[in-house]
Amino acid sequence: MSGNGHIPVLLKDVLEFLDVHREGVYIDCTLGLGGHSLKILQTNPKAHVIGFDIDEKSLILAKERLQPFADRLSLYHSDYRYIPDLNIDFSEIKGILIDLGMSSFQLDSPERGFSYLHDGPLDMRMDQRNNFTASKVINKYSEPKLAQVFRDYGELRQAKRLAHEIVSRRKRDKIETTHQLFQVIEDVCRWRPQKGKSHPASRVFQAIRIEVNQELKNLSSFLERIILKSPKIARILVISFHSLEDRIVKQTFVRLAVQNDHPASIRILTKKPITASEEEIVSNFRARSAKLRAAERI
Ligand SMILES: C[S@@+](CC[C@H](N)C(=O)[O-])C[C@H]1O[C@@H](n2cnc3c(N)ncnc32)[C@H](O)[C@@H]1O
Structure with missing residues (x-):
């Protein structure tokens, strides 16, 4: 690169x-x-x-x-x-x-887990010296706390429903990859392409990234x-x-x-x-x- x-x-x-x-x-x-x-x-x-x-x-x-x-x-x-x-x-x-x-270098590196367009681990740490990852947010946060992250940092309309679905699925299997998370978002948000609107996954990924890196x-x-x-x-x-x-x-x-x-x-x-x-x-x-x-x- x-x-x-x-x-x-x-x-x-x-x-x-x-x-x-x-x-x-x-x-x-x-x-x-x-x-x-x-x-x-x-x-x-x-x-x-x-x-x-x-x-x-x-x-x-x-x-x-x-x-x-x-x-x-x-x-x-x-x-x-x-x-x-x-x-x-x-x-x-x-x-x-x-x-x-983020830079496109970070977004385009699947192993960093920043983008739902590539399959990779739920990481999203800008500073890899930290050990708090996106996987911890998705697999450890309580349902209300997850909903708050999606609402406050992603301004996501379906914040509560998505948090509920994540918590229910992770009881069966840990959600470990960007594509597993993307699939849950797809199932909850049922998004169809619309001109000028981005996929709700971009809001969800943004919200988790802000939380992981405490960006604000x-x-x-x-x-x-x-x-x-x-x-x-x-x-x-x-x-x-x-x-x-x-x-x-x-x-x-x-x-x-x-x-x-x-x-x-x-x-x-x-x-x-x-x-x-x-x-x-x-x-x-x-x-x-x-x-x-x-x-x-x-
Ligand atoms: C949008 S990119 C910068 C692109 C740059 N202006 C260029 O032209 O190549 C943002 C960069 O900020 C870094 N960054 C994010 N949060 C930071 C922080 N709290 N302290 C220092 N760097 C940070 C990211 O790692 C990323 O490389």
């Missing part, structure tokens, strides 16, 4: 909102296969990138891909939520990018902490892929931009989120649900 299979989303807008021509440090909180970082390093010979990813396999591939720029690059296998606590010279930061969700936990406090640590004129960009994440980003930005009792910390640069053009969606299906919000530290 060369890493060239993953197309970075909203690339032109990301470079523009980062104002990437400025000399200094750019933090890529979710490096993935390094698509955005590669372009930052190619565009600006005076840019330094500090990249983080919680997935060690992605990090190894990104390191290989970004090798020609090794002298302007530092990479860390870490959860981005620790960044505000690290010993970094925050005064040099010009831009921070968070591209949430501390997102808002992380944004606030990293913004407050950043110097004036630093740009912060967040790309999200579902409404739950986007809502957190929007509300956090608004809270930091409109403060009644003390001065605002940021200026919001995107009144409405930036979305992909039809042309980009045709060439990169993953871009269809991407939303970019950007702000500047003031």
Whole structure:
């Protein structure tokens, strides 16, 4: 895998909102296969990138891909939520990018269990040092807790019915693979293809993935902490892929931009989120649900 299979989303807008021509440090909180970082390093010979990813396999591939720029690059296998606590010279930061969700490399690796399109174990861990997997959610959670995950993180209409069916089937046999789970979803949701609508399994898989990786936990406090640590004129960009994440980003930005009792910390640069053009969606299906919000530290 060369890493060239993953197309970075909203690339032109990301470079523009980062104002990437400025000399200094750019933090890529979710490096993935390094698509955005590669372009930052190619565009600006005076840019330094500090990249983080919680997935060690992605990090190894990104390191290989970004090798020609090794002298302007530092990479860390870490959860981005620790960044505000690290010993970094925050005064040099010009831009921070968070591209949430998964890379196509992760989605297309059957052994990671992220996609119902491939058969694989119910894993879904971004950080393989953890031992909490999707299988534990599916086979150990109580029925009400499962229903809550499907409802809260997947906004699934049939959350209760699906939870009930999973609990009843797992009494007979453990549900261990993505295709076994997919079959239960098919039986409960009885979905027929409709234009513009995705299979309910995508919501269910999203919900389990969010739960396994605790993806929404501390997102808002992380944004606030990293913004407050950043110097004036630093740009912060967040790309999200579902409404739950986007809502957190929007509300956090608004809270930091409109403060009644003390001065605002940021200026919001995107009144409405930036979305992909039809042309980009045709060439990169993953871009269809991407939303970019950007702000500047003031
Ligand atoms: C959408 S991909 C990033 C793609 C990247 N911008 C590119 O152009 O190649 C998201 C990446 O974020 C990583 N990730 C998810 N949660 C993370 C976390 N809490 N801390 C660090 N990385 C995380 C995933 O492992 C994945 O590689």
